[in-house]
Amino acid sequence: MDEFEFIAKYLAPLAGPGGLGLKDDAAVLKPSHGKDLIITKDTMVEGTHFPHGHYGAKTSGKLLRANLSDLAAKGAIPVGYMLSIVWPHGVDESVFKDFSDGLAAIQKKYDFKLLGGDTTSSRGAMVVTATLLGEVPENKMVRRNGANIGDDVWVTGTIGDAYLGLQKVLGRPIDPKPKGTGMKHFENAYFRPEPRISFGDHLRDYASACADISDGLIADAGHVAKASNIKFKLNLEAIPLSRPAAEWAMGDLSRIKTLVTSGDDYELVFTAPSTNESFLTEASAGLQLTKIGTVVEGSGVEVVGSDNTLIEFDQAGHKHF
């Protein structure tokens, strides 16, 4: 199966009208009136961002989920995407099908379509890149630089589950072993993080700044603090852990530090004026929202334990090279 057959059989059915059947040099998008276009791009490299040999739906799905999470952090709704795939040599056609099935499922769930892209191959690692395009009402993108002194700091969902999922995927021991469905919970957090797209309307209404958590909660909070030129004071005990993650951590400080710095959570960390607290609580609907700190004067991220003791971190999050 060559490039053109792969595109015609597996990718063309995923294309929206602007993709022109993936038969042209470029895609065309007719921007909606009164909207700004929000654009995000993520690359995943085999062996760095996903495990060796995972060429199917888990990887294609996660690529879109990670990009959707960036749009979610900006309060945007997805409209389409461009996809680039560098296939390793010798991949079986069943893998092509599984990969495109993974794309199709996410497209359907979040209601957007493929616009175009590029497909090639390499003797080396698989590399996949998606450029997602989303829309927000004009001038309503939620920025990183809008946090104000006195704002509350919030986080969606729970933190650190993806780290434990990755340990499972890499075949490393998780001690103590999680009970019941705990292991499945970790794996799902790693492969199928839930981009918080549906929270976008509320984020635009109530948040002053936001980022998604890909490098680790402390590191991404730090990006918001830096862009906003303020300091985050976070309460370590307030950071929400899932029950199986809390059972793994057993209250051990170094384990908790690992969870809040390891990344791949794809939850949102955001700030909001404290007067918005009751609106946020109302708006959250099934989504867990947790207040983890406040915005103060200064720079960086300060994490305190019980009794207001300062907790030191050697590294706030993942660095890419």
Add this chain to the structure above:
Amino acid sequence: MDEFEFIAKYLAPLAGPGGLGLKDDAAVLKPSHGKDLIITKDTMVEGTHFPHGHYGAKTSGKLLRANLSDLAAKGAIPVGYMLSIVWPHGVDESVFKDFSDGLAAIQKKYDFKLLGGDTTSSRGAMVVTATLLGEVPENKMVRRNGANIGDDVWVTGTIGDAYLGLQKVLGRPIDPKPKGTGMKHFENAYFRPEPRISFGDHLRDYASACADISDGLIADAGHVAKASNIKFKLNLEAIPLSRPAAEWAMGDLSRIKTLVTSGDDYELVFTAPSTNESFLTEASAGLQLTKIGTVVEGSGVEVVGSDNTLIEFDQAGHKHF
């Protein structure tokens, strides 16, 4: 130098207003009123699309040139781009500088800016991906599927020089050796193809269909023929060769076949009603335009020599896997 330092020092200065200093999760683009957005994406893999170890300006420049060529084929003007880089390990900072200098030069020449992207690293080959965004007046994108029976087939510039440039780059013999500046001409054609952006206005006014030539003239003409559901009848002797390429080919049929199927030309192949011929000739200004055939009933691409003899091709162009 880590990812964040590289971005801050070398990429942030290339960003336009919509790139938000490359300090946010996403870029924002305010689409112009009355325009459609045209989007194209190209990936280049070390060892496949560019020679091993070429990590600097030649590669970054060519990545943008190849993407610009796709926009040019659609009659679009560039407005911005998203960039993804997978760096190999251990690259020296001087390479980072050279790579970003290459981007800066193309941005300046064609008047568009960096919006955002993703930077990571890998133990394997370098992989670079750009998603370019351009604009055309509403509903004015030049498609591949608009060729009509009776139209003329045109090509910009000359064909096959990039093939000879690649032989030089790979250290393969070019026999006979080109005279004077011929070798430099071939190398420039390979590393610095000229995207035909400035011809876009005329293309939208006079062309019925267009594609850029990346896979090879015969293959890309075939894509237009297929999309338009017609047949191209091309005259091999009319296909324009540069003087050094013609001197290399020496009229030898197999050499000429190599030139017209080898790709990487980034010229445009387009169709236009024959009534537009004098307008096109006027519009071309410094750009070489050559009529190489006509659109007839049927499918595929038929190439004829002198005396209308049919010329057979084993392979029309480059396949990617």
